[in-house]
Every structure is written in C-alpha cells, then in structure tokens.
Amino acid sequence: MRIKSIAVSAVALIAISCSTTISTANKEYKITKVSKFKSDWDFNSKEWLLQKDTLIGIGGPMHWGVIESKKQLPKNYEIDFKVNMIKESLFEVMLNIDKEKYIRAYLYQIDQNIVIGQGVYSKNSDEYGKRGGPTLFKKPMKLENNKWYAVKIRVANNQLYFSVNNETFLECSIVKSKLSPQGKLGFLTNGEAKIIDLKIKSLK
Template sequence: MKKITALLFLQLLLISCSGTISTTKKEYAITNSSALKSDWIIDSQKWSLDNNTITGSGSPSKWGILVSKKQLPENYEIDFKVNMTRESLFEIMLHLDKEKYIRTYLYQIDQNIVIGEGTYYKNDDSYGKRGGKTLFKKPMNLENNKTYAVKIKVTENQLHFSVDGQTSLECSLEKSGLSQKGKLGFITNGDVQITDLKIKTL
C-alpha cells in the first residue's frame, strides 16, 4: 500500500513540475480565473475568464496577446471554439521561442485561414515587429459574431490546422523551416471569445 501511495505521489509531483502545458495521458483546460493568471502571461490589453469563456481585447495598433508560461508537448492536439466579435484577426501562436513562432490564424479581410512564419517582440508594437509572412492559405468565409471550431494537431513534425472540420491546411514543420518547439499564445486585434479550450498530449 505504501509503495502504491508513493508511486501516485511521484506521478502527481512530476505532473505539477512538468515544463509542458499538458502531460502524458492528461488533458489541459482552463477552469478558473486563477489558472488563467497563474499559467498564462497577459502581455498586452485585457484577457479574462468567465463561465468557461476566455475573452480577449486588443486594437489594430496594439494587439491583445495571451501567452502560456509552459512549452507545448512534442506531439499534441488543441481544440476550442472562437468568436471574433470585433475587428478582423484572430491568431493562434504555435511554438513561440524567443521572437519566432508559427502563425495559424483566421483573417477576415482576406477571407482566408493561414499558416505562416511569425515574429513577436514582446515590448514593440511597431510595424514589422508583430506578425509575419504567409506560407499557406485557403479561402474561407469568415465573419464577426459567428463561432468557429478550431482544431490544431502536431504529430511527427506534421502540422494540421482545420476550422469547422471543413477547411484545412497541412504542412511539414521541418520542410517549411518552421519552429518545432515552444509555447502557445493567442492574438487578437479586436475582441474575441474562446470557449472549450483543451490541449492534450498525443
């Protein structure tokens, strides 16, 4: 009995000290405001959690940015629903490492979902210090005040990004020269609502 108790304690200790946002056989979800504040860095503007809804606010000149404090696992799946209630851009930052990351985003102005190379300088909102170039894109009708289901899956350095289970993009991180490790973040240039966020290790 003592051995079983010690083993369970060790597993809990390893999970709590893990450097990744989710752990083996464990699914991560934000369940309360304290988790949002303790597990994430609110780099600019305002982010809050209420009734399982993460609300973010930014502006075209100063994007609202939320970044996880922990690394994404090597192989993972991210699921959530998003509603852009104001302005045109919602972006999921993947593998943020120093100033570089993978851009996976919904862009209403061009009516596309996109995978691209991103640059993010924490204390600089000037042109060229946020965002980056497009590598892959696919047309999709996008509008405000509509909820979209987003799924991102990374396995064996292969990235799959889909919206509503219909429009999708896929690429090899290695062949595309994209970052293969780093943190997760979200960006908005207006107002956005994120619900049912789940991140699990594969």
C-alpha cells in the same frame, strides 16, 4: 510494501506538478477555474480575461492583445476550441512560441483566408516588422464577425494540420517549412475575440 507504493505515488505526483508541458496527467488541459487560468498563462488583465467558461481577448489594430501559456506544448499535440471574432479582422493561434518566433495559424477576414505563416512577436514593441510575419500557406474561407468557428490544430511527427469548421483545411511540414519546432501556446487578436471549449491534448 504499502510505504513503497505511497512513495512511488508521491514521486509521480511531484513529476506531474513539475511538468514543463501544458498537458495534465490526464493528457488534456481545459480552462475551468480563474485561479488556474492565472497561474498557467502570462497576460495583461486589460487585454485578456476569463468570464465563467469564456476567454475574452481585447486588442486593437495598433496594439494586438496577446496571451501566452507559461508551459511548453508537448512535441505532439491537438488543440480544439471555438472562436468568435466580435470586432476587427484578425484572430491568431500562436504555436510553438520560442523566444520571439512562432508559427502563425490564423483567421483573416480582410483576405477571407485561413493562413499558416512564420511569426515574430516582440512583447516590448508594436513596430512594423516586430509582429506578424510572412504567409506560407492559405486557403479561402468566408469569415464574419459575430459568428462562431470551430478550430482544430494537430501537430504530430512534425506535421501541422489546421482546420476550421471541419471544412477548410491546411497542412504542412514543420521541418520543410522551417517553422518553430517546439515552444509555448498563445492567442492574439487585433480587436475582440471570444474563445470557448478550449482543450489541449498531448498525443503519443
């Protein structure tokens, strides 16, 4: 009986370690160690780095700094974090990255809006038309450099919910808006951005 229970536990551990989703066995993912960070994310070390508990991204107007998870997001998930746009005007959460397509959920200082849009990103090109994409939904919000913003994103039953500081909200249907239904997670900046308290949780 003891041998059987050990075998079952071993199989469960193997299944968890081979999971293709970003969530852990505890149904929540946090960045805590540099070694874990490097194994879980695909990035250029000149563009993204982890200092203690702070994820720092550096890009430019002509070349956006992008980091992408190596694992798939669950079908239903919740993402929480705080972001500070130190320089420039754009910070973007790349949701459900599938090949070169993804959902854009971003803070844009030039227009002073939070936005949901269709995204395209080519790793090998900074040409116009091979990054970014059209706006689908937007809502005005005062956005500044050197200020922390609390971001919450929730995807459940093909409904996308995006809020900043728990005061400005956007919501849409992924299916009706013809958005990428599933994929990986990424972050993008056209200047310098800092992220803290990142939590990614799988929802039932």
